[in-house]
Amino acid sequence: MPLIRCAEERDLDRICVFLSMNLEYFSPDVLNFFRSQWPGGQILAEDVFGNLLGVLCGSVTGKGACISLFAVDEGSRRKGVGSSLLEAFCRECFMRGYRTVTLEVRTDNMNAIAFYESKGFFRTEFLPGFYNDGGDAYRMELRICRTG
Numbered sequence: 001m002p003l004i005r006c007a008e009e010r011d012l013d014r015i016c017v018f019l020s021m022n023l024e025y026f027s028p029d030v031l032n033f034f035r036s037q038w039p040g041g042q043i044l045a046e047d048v049f050g051n052l053l054g055v056l057c058g059s060v061t062g063k064g065a066c067i068s069l070f071a072v073d074e075g076s077r078r079k080g081v082g083s084s085l086l087e088a089f090c091r092e093c094f095m096r097g098y099r100t101v102t103l104e105v106r107t108d109n110m111n112a113i114a115f116y117e118s119k120g121f122f123r124t125e126f127l128p129g130f131y132n133d134g135g136d137a138y139r140m141e142l143r144i145c146r147t148g
């Protein structure tokens with residue numbers, strides 16, 4: 001079982017490296033912004049040796065809680081790490097009074113869409129050209145009724 005905990009300031013550099021390898025490059029400023037906005041919404045998974053297995057960075061918009069960045073190490077996928085991160089994030093959302101979580105996902109990211117749909121997310125919008133490279137997105141939403 002992975003260890004799930006909130007990201008601390010000391011974790012930010014290696015989270016940047018991790019995201020570059022498993023998602024895309026993000027500057028530490030982006031992560032600092034999320035952390036200053038919502039410290040409890042920045043969650044990571046580690047193995048017993050302290051190696052990073054996954055990261056979920058949440059943010060808050062006018063509409064509530066969002067998943068902004070989410071990735072599991074390629075060699076650790078389909079082992080429940082993403083599920084554990086999402087569960088911890090939903091618990092944090094629930095404690096803060098958020099009852100929905102939204103996110104955007106590339107329409108061709110079938111693995112992530114399958115993951116989100118398996119967790120009860122549903123598509124609410126098609127967003128043509130949402131990404132800088134012109135890629136399309138779905139907006140998805142999860143209603144949080146209770147915490148695990």
Ligand SMILES: CC(C)(COP(=O)(O)OP(=O)(O)OC[C@H]1O[C@@H](n2cnc3c(N)ncnc32)[C@H](O)[C@@H]1OP(=O)(O)O)[C@@H](O)C(=O)NCCC(=O)NCCS
Nearest residue numbers: 070071072077078079080081082083105111112114115118
């Ligand atoms: C999406 C992601 C975070 C899921 O993490 P994960 O640790 O592999 O997910 P879990 O092992 O907890 O999967 C839980 C369930 O989701 C579904 N699922 C996950 N990955 C899937 C896939 N590739 N194909 C089909 N279903 C999948 C399954 O129902 C799975 O349960 P099962 O393994 O018992 O069948 C991971 O695939 C990832 O990091 N992808 C690359 C980055 C990315 O696309 N991030 C999302 C950006 S919006």
